[in-house]
Structure formats: C-alpha cells, structure tokens
Amino acid sequence: MAEAAAAVDWVSRFADEVIAEAQRRSPGKPVVCASGLSPSGPIHLGNLREVMTPHLVADEIRRRGHEVVHLISWDDYDRFRKVPAGIDASWAEHIGKPLTAVPAPPGSRFPNWAEHFKAAMIDSLAELGVDYRGISQTEMYTSGAYREQILLAMRERGRIDAILDRYRTKGRTGPAPKQNAKLDAADAAAAAEAAEGSGAADEDDGTASTGYYPYRPYCGQCGKDTTTVTGYDDATTAMTYVCADGFTETVLLSEFDRGKLVWKVDWPMRWAYEGVHFEPSGVDHSSPGSSFVVGGQIVTEIFGGAQPIGPMYAFVGISGMAKMSSSRGAVPTPADALAIMEAPLLRWMYARRRPNQAFKVAFDAEIQRLYDEWDALEAKIAAGTAAPADEAAHDRAVRTATVTLPRTPLPVAYRTLASIVDITTGHDEQTLRILRDLDPERPVTDLAQVRPRLDKAQTWVNTQLAADARTQVRTEPDKDLLATLDDDQRESLRLLAAGLDANWSLEGLTTLVYGVPKVMAGLPPDTKPTQELKVAQRSFFVLIYRLLIGKETGPRLPTLLLAVGADRIRTLIGG
C-alpha cells in the first residue's frame, strides 16, 4: 500500500502510532506486535480478534517496509482449569497440571492437550494468511529462559504486592464493563468461554496466607499447581512449598524450572522480555485493576520495560451457530467459520471494524447478505468508485505483505450457490448445468471457476441450514392443488411455461416471472410496479413455489427455476 494511503483507516492510524513509539523506545530494532492464546480447549472464534488486530497492524507496518514481528504466545504452561463439555469427566484428575502435561482428548494424534488444540488454530491461521512467530510458554519456562525475571520478581515481591494492593479494593468489585451489558445471553456465555481461554479467568495474583509470592511451582509429586510457597530466601534462592497432597520440598529457584509467574506478573514480564510495542486486549483485561492496567505499573516499576500500546477490543459474537452449538456443548472456532466462508471474507470483517466495535460472525442466512455486500464492494473497486477506507479494508482482506489469498475466479453470488447446492444436494453435474445457464454471456464451464466459494456454500447448506429450511423439489405434480386453479392462474402458468426456453438465464427468468402478472393485468412490460401489481406478483410466486416445492417460499425464484429445469417445471405446473 502506498504511503499516501496511510491513515485512511484504523489500521493505518495504529501503524503510525506503533512505528513512532517503536522508534522512540527501541530505535533500529524490529517492531514487536503480540497476541496471547490459551489452548485450554477449542480456541473460540471470539479469540480470533486477539490475533487479527495485531496481525493487521503488523502487516501494515510490513507493507511500509519496516521490520516487524508478530509474536503469538501460546499460554500452554497455564493450568488445566476445567474439563470442557464433550470430554470424559475422568479428565478432571488433571485439573491443576500445565496444559502440556494433560493427555490429549481420546483419538488425538497429538502428544498432549495443548498441542491438540493449538493444531486446529495453527491451520486456521495459515488459511487466513497470518504471518507470526509462535512461542510456547512451556518451552520458555521449562528451559529457564525467564530465570532472571523470576528471581527479580521474587526479590521485588514486596513492591509487586504493593502495586497490586493499589487496585485490590477497586478492582473486580466494580460494575461489569459496559460492553457485556449489551450482549444477549448466548453472547455473554460465549464471551465467558472466550475469556476462559484468554488468561483472564485466572484471578490468582499470588496472595496466600503465608505471604505474597508471585511465583507458583508445579508440585514435584502430582504435577499440579495446588501448591503454596511457604518461604523464600533471597540470598540463596531457596524456596519451600507445600502441595495440597501433602508433598513438600525446598528447591533452589536459581536452578528450578517447574513453575511460573502468576498471570498478573507473567504478562508484564513478557512485555519487557520481548519488548512488545503493540498488544491489544479484550474488554475483560481492561477494567480498573485488571491485568492490563496493573501490568502497566509492574512492567515499568519492576521490569524496567514499558506497557505496549494496547487498544481494548470488543467482543466478536456469533449469529446462528452459537445457539445450535451450545446444545451440543461445542464452541464455534475459526475453523468452523472458514468452513463456510472464504478467508478474505473473514479477514474483511476484522479489517473494516475498529477494534472497539462489536460485530457478529454470521452462521445463519445473514452470511448471504454479507457476501452480497462483499460482491458489491468488489464491483465498486473494479469501477473505481469505492471510498478509500473501504478500499483499504478490501485490500487488507485479500492479501498481506507476503501472500495473496486464494480467490474464487468467477464469484457467483453465495446465495445463488447455496440455493443450487440445496436443490441439487451437491450433485456436481447438475450444479454445473445450472451454473452454465445462469449467465449465457459468462457461462461457468468448470466447477473450479466457482471454487472455493461453492464448497463453502455447500458446507453452509449441509451444516447450518435447518432440515425444514431445505428445498425439496416435488417428484410428482400436486394434482389436488392443480385441480383448484382458476382460469387466470392457469393462464399465468401457461405464459410461464411458454416463455421458459426463450428466457433461460437468471436475468431472462427474472424478467419473465415479474412480467407474467403484468401481461395478465394488461400492462406493458416496462410498467412501474404498483402496490396492486406487487400483490399479484407475490401471489403468482407463491403459486409456483407451492407447485414446485410444496412450500410458500424458497430460494429466489429464477434460481429455483434454473435448478429444476424447463421440462420438469412444465410437468409440475401442469403444462
């Protein structure tokens, strides 16, 4: 993107700010953007904003020719907190162990719980074109990478405790962040799920009856963090802890690598360690006394670093699937979204909304409207009439500084593709026949021309369209209904049957079905629709739907007609 396009959208504005801050703070070094994800279970689609916000900003910085790295911290050394729905209750015996020490769900090909749930996210990030460097916190902690920082935090535990104390009274007891008040029950539940996977659910700040210690060891006997530090010697780094199971030992923290800093200290420690310039956080991290706010004090006062630029991002909800999935205990993941929409569409949703704007990812019929909006934008861009901000969002959706995302060469409307696969139940030959007839000027001659969009629409029909919303073309004419028709109805059906062959395209059939009621009313074809004419058209359409599919509504009529085929239409309407 040219420098002239700078500041046309929120991404550009953050890029300006982050580049300036990085140059001030660490001149000559790469810009560092960061995200954190906890593979405590399926990574919720709501958590994708944690990645997409820094991804888009880092990508803009890279487009401008600066060196930049996007770190994704896998918080896989966090404790296993609860057994998600759908997993055998016996997994409860692992609660308290690091996520990398918990067995993977049955049947998994991955060595442990964290790797299993990371894998799906890694695949989705690749499909989305997200360029990042993953960091396993298990690897960092168990290799001793943070030893100096841990010793420092323990030495300065009194000061850390005092910082935390500034916020303890006014912290979480205040009113819930405004954002959540606007969420409906389903979204609030989903937001809680998302927060669960973001570290925010961990309220433990290191306070215990034995004193304040910002470090928690995993037990040498049971491997769990049900431990309490009972003493620490600053001079020797000898630390004594007891576990809930009775196990106790004294270790030298200068040599010990089986434990981690509590979340509120761990996060700012990593800001300093990695030199993070930009890391957004969810609304759950940003209330007074929350980890982002407290972390800002701890990173400067204890670790000698600086708080990153950290916009709060609003929750991303789900329409449609949340309700369907909550019944089977599943959460929608980025992979679920990518199964029904192309990567550029999903990227576009994040690019066009400022981080503090909430939005929903549509799993219901709204996805068709979203695709219409996308196609309209592409048409505007082709015509050179798109607004600069819209053009920027589109450009961020379809490519990154390093890759161009796969596109559907001939983007037939998603709603049309969905109708066709609904009617043909995904039969390739029939699908191709209908697509060939859609637009005789630009006929589809190979299904590859409409892929991957066709496959996404097919998955949407198969997984999201309720059984009673599916279209089933009648195999036999509805003789009872045909017997009740009056002369006008018979005549309009005769006009339809007679016009099929000459109008066999999406455009032609559209003109035909709207035109028949005009002819019946004795009006010329170019008549402006009056209220009366609209009523006549509607009742004509209902009649056709009832005769073809036994319902009063269905896919758009011209699409349905093309799908059913002229001979079968004539049979079903009594021609």
Ligand SMILES: [Zn+2]
């Ligand atoms: Zn133990």
